[in-house]
Amino acid sequence: MRRNDPDIAEIGLFGTPRGLLEHRVRLAACVLLARHEAISFSRLKQVLEENDGSLGTHLRKLEDAGYLLVEKSFRDRRPVTWYQLTDAGRKALNAHIANLKRLIEQIE
Amino acid sequence: MVNKQSLEDDLAYVRTAAEQSSNVHVPAIYLLWAAICLCGFSLVDIVGPQSALIGYFWLVATPVGFGTTIWLAWQARHRAGVVDRRQSSRWALHFLGFVSAGLLGIAAVATGQLTWAGFSSHWILLAALTYFLAGLHLERRLLPVSLLLGVGYLISLFMTGYGFITAGILAAIALVTMAFLGPRNADAAE
Numbered sequence: 192m193r194r195n196d197p198d199i200a201e202i203g204l205f206g207t208p209r210g211l212l213e214h215r216v217r218l219a220a221c222v223l224l225a226r227h228e229a230i231s232f233s234r235l236k237q238v239l240e241e242n243d244g245s246l247g248t249h250l251r252k253l254e255d256a257g258y259l260l261v262e263k264s265f266r267d268r269r270p271v272t273w274y275q276l277t278d279a280g281r282k283a284l285n286a287h288i289a290n291l292k293r294l295i296e297q298i299e
Numbered sequence: 300m301v302n303k304q305s306l307e308d309d310l311a312y313v314r315t316a317a318e319q320s321s322n323v324h325v326p327a328i329y330l331l332w333a334a335i336c337l338c339g340f341s342l343v344d345i346v347g348p349q350s351a352l353i354g355y356f357w358l359v360a361t362p363v364g365f366g367t368t369i370w371l372a373w374q375a376r377h378r379a380g381v382v383d384r385r386q387s388s389r390w391a392l393h394f395l396g397f398v399s400a401g402l403l404g405i406a407a408v409a410t411g412q413l414t415w416a417g418f419s420s421h422w423i424l425l426a427a428l429t430y431f432l433a434g435l436h437l438e439r440r441l442l443p444v445s446l447l448l449g450v451g452y453l454i455s456l457f458m459t460g461y462g463f464i465t466a467g468i469l470a471a472i473a474l475v476t477m478a479f480l481g482p483r484n485a486d487a488a489e
Binding site: 223232234291295 | 310316
């Protein structure tokens with residue numbers, strides 16, 4: 192993972208590499224992938240209401256961190272990019288959710 | 300410093316996305332089972348509850364319908380860009396339970412504890428219960444179908460002559476309505 196990524200380093204809410212999941216698009220992408228086995232890029236784009244460039248950047252960050260597995264296939268001669276959550280991604284997501292719960296309790 | 304409002308907004312965004320992600324509606328499946336229910340239930344009134352034709356119909360229609368449903372759902376999920384074998388198995392096991400319970404009901408007829416007419420009514424009751432549980436645990440939209448099937452069960456008990464045809468029509472109306480009321484899926488497998 193690129194620790195000097197300003198998007199990750201600046202937030203650092205929990206002071207851990209899990210800062211990567213503090214962006215709502217990346218968090219939502221991981222939550223969706225935890226619920227389903229695999230989701231295509233287009234479906235993620237549709238559900239998360241993001242444009243190609245922005246979503247691509249977020250997903251690349253998660254992929255670089257080893258949280259996502261990417262697989263390319265073809266359907267009706269058109270390329271389809273499928274994303275899956277890795278064990279490391281699931282672990283990071285669970286830890287992030289646990290941290291969020293603690294944080295919410297503190298706020299309340 | 301954590302901004303409470305921004306945290307709430309983020310969580311609402313994630314929740315909405317999670318809710319939308321599993322919406323894959325396949326009208327063809329509803330239409331298929333509407334046709335099967337209409338023909339299968341109506342047969343009881345048309346050829347009589349003792350006729351072997353009813354058994355043959357369900358013996359063929361159930362596995363064919365089941366297989367076609369799995370194929371249609373698989374196609375739709377891939378087109379929509381969501382693969383979820385766990386969810387698909389849950390659906391398959393749910394309706395497999397219904398088929399198994401229905402087939403085990405034949406034992407009650409074989410041992411003389413139930414007439415063929417009674418068995419046909421119980422088949423509708425089982426279908427109502429199956430759709431009710433599916434509505435409760437899998438897809439909320441199926442609850443009205445279970446309600447109409449429940450009414451169909453009562454009609455099949457008390458209305459002689461056209462009870463099963465009426466039950467079949469009610470089930471078909473409910474399923475066709477569900478087919479056209481569902482959300483439209485955009486092709487998202489790119």
